[in-house]
Structures are given as structure tokens and as C-alpha cells.
Amino acid sequence: MTDEELFLALADAAEPLPVGDAAKLRLRAALDADPYLPFSSELARHFDLPAEDVRALLRKIDDPEFWIRDVSPMHGHLDFTPGPSLRPLHGGFARMLSGMRIQKHRHVHRELTYVLSGTLSDGEREYGPGEFIDMPEGSVHEVVVPEGKEALVALLSGRIHLLP
Amino acid sequence: MAPLEDPPDVASASDAELAERARRGDRAAFGELYDRLAPALFRVATSFFRDEARASDLVHDVFLEAWEHVREYDAARAPFRTWLLLRLRSRALDRLGRAEARLTEPLDEPAMERRHTGAPDADSRLAVRCALRSLEADVRAVLERRYVGGLTAREIAESDGIPIGTVKSRLSRGLASLSVTLRDEEERG
Numbered sequence: 001m002t003d004e005e006l007f008l009a010l011a012d013a014a015e016p017l018p019v020g021d022a023a024k025l026r027l028r029a030a031l032d033a034d035p036y037l038p039f040s041s042e043l044a045r046h047f048d049l050p051a052e053d054v055r056a057l058l059r060k061i062d063d064p065e066f067w068i069r070d071v072s073p074m075h076g077h078l079d080f081t082p083g084p085s086l087r088p089l090h091g092g093f094a095r096m097l098s099g100m101r102i103q104k105h106r107h108v109h110r111e112l113t114y115v116l117s118g119t120l121s122d123g124e125r126e127y128g129p130g131e132f133i134d135m136p137e138g139s140v141h142e143v144v145v146p147e148g149k150e151a152l153v154a155l156l157s158g159r160i161h162l163l164p
Numbered sequence: 165m166a167p168l169e170d171p172p173d174v175a176s177a178s179d180a181e182l183a184e185r186a187r188r189g190d191r192a193a194f195g196e197l198y199d200r201l202a203p204a205l206f207r208v209a210t211s212f213f214r215d216e217a218r219a220s221d222l223v224h225d226v227f228l229e230a231w232e233h234v235r236e237y238d239a240a241r242a243p244f245r246t247w248l249l250l251r252l253r254s255r256a257l258d259r260l261g262r263a264e265a266r267l268t269e270p271l272d273e274p275a276m277e278r279r280h281t282g283a284p285d286a287d288s289r290l291a292v293r294c295a296l297r298s299l300e301a302d303v304r305a306v307l308e309r310r311y312v313g314g315l316t317a318r319e320i321a322e323s324d325g326i327p328i329g330t331v332k333s334r335l336s337r338g339l340a341s342l343s344v345t346l347r348d349e350e351e352r353g
Binding site: 001003004006007008009010011012013014015016017018019020023024026027028030031032034035036037038039040041042116117128129130 | 186187188189191194195198199202203204206207208210211220223224227228231232233234235236246249250253292293296297307308311312342346
């Protein structure tokens with residue numbers, strides 16, 4: 001048995017000690033201030049950005065001041081510049097309305113869609129928070145937001161051609 | 165794939181289900197995990213820091229760090245509680261300036277031969293837990309200070325104002341008792 005295993009055995013045997021309400025409120029306030037924090041590492045990797053920059057961007061998401069509204073077919077978007085290895089691709093968060101459909105299109109450039117909340121469907125499967133759709137150059141798909149809940153996504157995108 | 169239906173109430177979900185929901189950014193699920201597991205972590209934190217404010221800060225920081233890294237959690241490797249406890253141990257030893265103690269060296273006390281190359285199975289854990297609960301309070305306290313709090317025998321002696329020989333004697337008795345328990349468990353298994 002290692003020290004670590006003994007530690008776990010002793011910890012298992014110890015009587016829990018209640019935490020106070022102040023500690024619970026403190027933790028909840030911290031979670032509310034950083035609701036998308038679990039996705040920061042993966043976004044930093046996908047968008048070639050420092051983790052601290054991504055954390056700062058994620059804290060802006062729920063502040064309407066930073067959003068550009070009523071951009072069809074999105075509900076709104078918040079732009080940012082991806083890291084140097086991904087330029088000239090465009091980066092941004094987008095809110096997509098429940099039931100929204102982006103018709104079939106071909107990607108001139110790579111596109112990566114990372115889901116932060118809600119669900120997206122590409123007709124073959126659904127993607128929930130923490131999942132992403134990575135479309136290479138020349139690929140074709142359509143995207144639907146299933147009825148019931150708005151989707152919030154991070155997008156790395158370039159030009160597309162809409163198809164009939 | 166994300167579920168289409170509304171998720172079940174957090175109160176009726178298992179820790180594993182809550183952890184999976186937390187991996188998808190569900191704050192309510194993570195909050196429920198805090199409500200369930202923070203008291204166990206707080207208890208362990210007070211073994212590292214007798215000052216309750218420092219212990220409370222440690223638990224808060226460990227949960228916040230776990231929220232940031234929850235997508236790295238792998239349920240196939242350990243229960244969520246174990247994942248949190250090991251994070252807490254690591255952070256506590258860092259704060260105490262004992263990073264070297266994080267290395268999981270086998271015990272060097274002669275009464276405790278290394279019997280497991282991997283994590284002990286559930287039966288062994290249960291047996292160890294029972295053995296720990298059957299120990300005299302002062303023996304168990306010294307084991308906790310040594311293996312949960314990360315103190316050396318000399319530091320325990322100085323901190324608790326007892327002779328170092330007494331500390332070593334209690335450690336030896338506690339480890340011998342655990343050793344017997346594990347041997348019996350091994351023979352039964």
C-alpha cells in the first residue's frame with residue numbers, strides 16, 4: 001500500500017465535517033462568474049489562444065454589452081481573433097435560435113463549431129456541450145438547432161458557398 | 165451525444181451521472197457534487213491545516229480547479245470523490261511546501277510490506293476502513309497526521325507536544341494493525 005492509498009483509506013474512514021453556508025455561497029458565486037470555464041482548455045487549444053485570453057472571452061459571453069444582435073441567421077455574435085496559426089479564419093461566439101437551420105453549404109475554408117450549450121444537429125448526429133463539428137475544406141453539410149433550446153457555439157470559420 | 169430530454173433532478177443522480185453532466189458544463193450538477201463531497205474534503209483539509217479558514221480556502225480552490233478541469237476527469241479511472249481527494253492532497257502538500265511527499269513511495273515501516281501493486285480492491289478498502297475505525301483514537305490520529313496531513317513523525321511530536329518515541333510507537337501499532345487486516349483479507353481472497 002502506498003502513502004497515497006493509505007491517504008485515501010484514511011480519508012474514506014474520516015467523518016465528514018459540514019461546510020458552512022458562506023462557503024457554499026462563495027463556491028456558487030465563483031461558478032456563476034465562470035459558467036463556461038470547463039471548456040476553456042479545449043477552446044484555447046482549438047483556437048490557438050492563451051488559456052487566460054480564452055477565460056477572459058468566456059466571461060464576456062453572458063454580458064449583452066459585448067454582443068452584436070440581430071445578425072441573420074444568428075441570434076447574435078461576439079467576435080474574436082483566433083491565434084496566429086489559424087488566421088485568416090474568423091473566430092466568434094454565436095447564439096443560434098431554437099429551430100434555426102443553416103441550409104446545405106460547402107466550406108471553402110475549414111470550419112470548426114464547438115458547442116458550449118444547447119444542441120446542434122448535422123442530420124447524422126447531435127452534438128452537445130463540449131463536442132465539436134470539424135469540417136475540412138471542400139466538405140458539405142447543413143446544420144440545425146433542434147427545437148427547444150437556443151444553442152451557444154464557438155466558431156472558427158471562413159467562406160462558405162450555399163448550395164441549392 | 166447530448167440527451168434531448170430534460171436531465172433528471174440532480175438530487176436523484178449518482179455521483180458518476182453528476183460528474184458526466186458537469187463535464188458538459190452543468191453547474192447545478194457540479195453544485196450538487198459540492199454539497200455531497202465538500203464535507204469529506206473539508207474534514208481531510210483540516211488534517212492538513214488546523215486553521216479552519218485555510219482548510220476552507222483549500223476546499224474552495226480545489227473545487228474551483230476541478231470545475232476548470234472537469235472535462236479531464238475520466239470516470240473509468242477513479243470515482244469523482246477520489247479524483248477530488250487526490251487533487252486536494254496535491255494542493256495541500258504544495259501549500260505546505262511538501263511537493264516531494266506527493267510521490268507515492270511504499271511505506272518503509274517494516275510492519276507494512278507492500279501488498280498491492282495497484283489500487284486496492286473494494287473489499288480491501290472496506291477492510292482497511294473497518295480496521296481504521298477499530299484503532300484507538302490516538303493511534304488513528306497519528307496515522308491521519310502522518311498520511312493525510314503529510315507531517316513527519318518529528319513534526320507530529322512537536323505539533324502535538326508528545327515524545328517522538330510515542331509518535332513512532334503509535335504509527336507502528338497502527339500500521340501493524342492495518343498490515344494484519346490486509347494479510348487476513350489477502351488470505352481470504
